[in-house]
Each structure stands twice: as C-alpha cells, then as structure tokens.
Amino acid sequence: MKKILITGGAGFIGSHVVRLFVKKYPEYAIYNLDKLTYAGNLENLTDIEKYPNYHFIKADIVDGNKMFELFQQYQFDGVIHLAAESHVDRSIENPMEFIMTNVVGTVNLLNAARKIWKDSTGKKMFYHVSTDEVYGSLGETGAFTETTPYMPHSPYSASKASSDHFVRAYHDTYGIPIVISNCSNNYGPNQFPEKLIPLFINNIKHQKKLPVYGQGINVRDWLHVEEHATAIDTIFHKGKIGETYNIGGNNEWKNIDLIKKLIEIVDRKLGRPDGTSLSLITYVTDRAGHDLRYAIDASKLKNELGWEPKIKFTEGFETTVEWYLANEKWLENVTSGSYQEYYRKMYDNR
Ligand code: NAD
C-alpha cells in the first residue's frame, strides 16, 4: 500500500484533492495533515472521513521536529504539499505568517524527506503545489509559461516563489524527487469567503456592499477546483521528476465582468428581478501591489501529459453559486466569530 501525505487537506483545494485520492485510490493510505487554521475546516471532508484509507493528522508544518517524527513514523511514499497561508490581502497585513508557513514550513517538509528518503528517493515523489502569482503581472497580451521569470509582487506570492526555489534547490542539491505545478485562480465549493467569489455570493445574498478593488479591470484566469484536483492527480502520477507544469482554465475574466455575471446568477437563483444587486457594486481603494492580469499557457501539460480542462465555465459557475446557496450552514459556520473581525478590519475604512 502506498502512503501519501497530503498537507493542507482541510482547506479549499486540499479537500478536493483528498476526496479525489481517497475515492479513486482505495489501495493508497491518504494522510491529511493540517493545522486547521481559520481556513482549514474538517466539515469539508465529512463525506469521506469514515473511509478506511483516510487518516487525519493535526499538525503544524512550521514544527520541523514534528515533521521529521511523522516521516519516520509513517514512511510516506509521496507528498502532495498544499498547506499554505493563501490570501493576498492577509499577507499584506501580516507577512511573517506567510514566511513561516509557506517558506519555513515547506523547507521543514523537504528536510524530513531528505533525511528519511535518503536511500530510496527513486521510488518517492515530493509534489509542491504553487501558484501563477509567482510570475508577477502581465500586460494586455501574452501568457505565463513554465520559463517565465519569477517576479512576485505581494508578500504571499514572494513566499510562494521562495518555497518553489527551495523545492527546486533540494532537487538539484540533494536529489529529492520533486515536481511543481503553478495554477491559476480556482473557484468552486468550499472556498473560504475571504476570496472574491464566495465573499461576493455571500454579500449579494445578504444585500451587502460589493467592494471592488480599484477600477475592477484586473484579469484572472478561472479554473474549477475539481479540475485542479484532476490536474494534480495527472502530474503526481505521470509528471517528470524535476519538472514544472502550469495549470490554467483558458478562461480569462475582467473582475467587473465576472462580478456582474455573478450578480445576474445569484439574483436569478434567489428569484429577484434582474439587476437587483447591481447597485451594491462599490469601488474601493485598490489592493497594494495589485497584479493587473494573469493568464496561463498550459500547453506543456496538455502536450506532455494529456490533461486539459473540461468543465465549461458557464456550468461550473452556476453550480458553484448553487452550492453556496444550498450550503447555508457551512457558510454561516465559517462566517461567524473571527470572520466578522477580519471583515471589519479589511473593509470598514477602505
Ligand atoms: P486555503 O487557505 O483554503 O487552505 C490552506 C490549508 O492549509 C488550510 O486547511 C490550513 O488550515 C492549512 N494550513 C495553513 N497553515 C498551515 C500550517 N502551518 N501547517 C499545516 N497546515 C496549515 O488554501 P487553498 O486556496 O486551498 O490553496 C491551497 C494551495 O494551493 C496553496 O499552496 C496555494 O498557494 C495554492 N494555490 C491556490 C490557488 C487558489 O486559487 N486558491 C491557486 C493556485 C495555487
């Protein structure tokens, strides 16, 4: 039986990766390691928590000794590393947490793998999940390829870029078998409502202001989270050691256009007259260092490993809105308590 460590499995993308692996590979033992920060939520996994091949470990990747002990105890065959502080706005408020988890935490995992895998690296795989934000910002044309130079602008993207460099360096220096993917913006169920789409669905539902940063002209390339999970599955099993793969949705949207589409869908699903919530749009102070445009050239992944996105955005977007409207309890649970404080801090004086 293969033992796979998935870090950050209680978060948005991690929970979809854990579900896919637990269900698709009953012959693997899946270990979900998560600190359960504000973004980690075991409610995301209630449907698979009783599967015999699923195990949960509550731990902090910043604790290097603990990572070593766990690698020694379980002798993992593979790692899919998603645990991270992931929200750009929080990184602007508190960069240190991002450096600790995203950089130090990643290096702790690499150190544990280096020590425990020293005689058997050929059979192992350390998969580091990263972001397109490491490449910086594009102008009106072009797309990021795997060879685009790194130029991060936020503390979040700088910490992810740094972790990518360490992962590559541990491959080149110590022979750790690694693979890295850099993905564009994900949407779908279970995303914490600090990120644009779930935040705005929740605000439209409650008729609260929609804080659009700057002029709303920034462009993001949106991919359904379940497709990110299938891309990770493909790369984990077929990716070439030492390589990087870009993952994207071929689906660019200007923020303001995406927001208007979201308003149209939410109003329709709640039985409100078309255009009811357009007046909630409120232009607020821009995000510092706000990247103008991201776009991914994912042709390497398509040509070499045969993966490409299949979910049509129009359908994925509708079902995503339906999920948030149907899962009221989930939304209520994650937006109670410290979320209110976060919201006031981020948006009250913007
Ligand atoms: P998320 O914030 O929803 O989840 C992060 C998870 O990591 C949470 O469960 C949290 O509890 C856990 N975690 C945080 N610090 C930890 C620590 N010190 N020790 C152990 N666990 C810890 O994030 P997400 O959006 O699911 O992103 C997952 C990964 O994918 C990240 O590495 C992120 O950089 C990357 N990524 C995200 C996107 C996106 O659009 N969300 C796109 C590309 C790449």
Ligand code: DAU
């Ligand atoms: O590109 C991949 C990245 O996508 C991931 O690495 C990050 O973890 C993930 O958070 C996401 O980063 P973004 O900054 O692009 O996502 P966010 O949802 O925070 O913002 C999307 C766009 O919407 C961005 O241009 C900022 C804007 N925005 C966001 C919020 C929260 C607003 O206009 N208003 C808001 O209130």
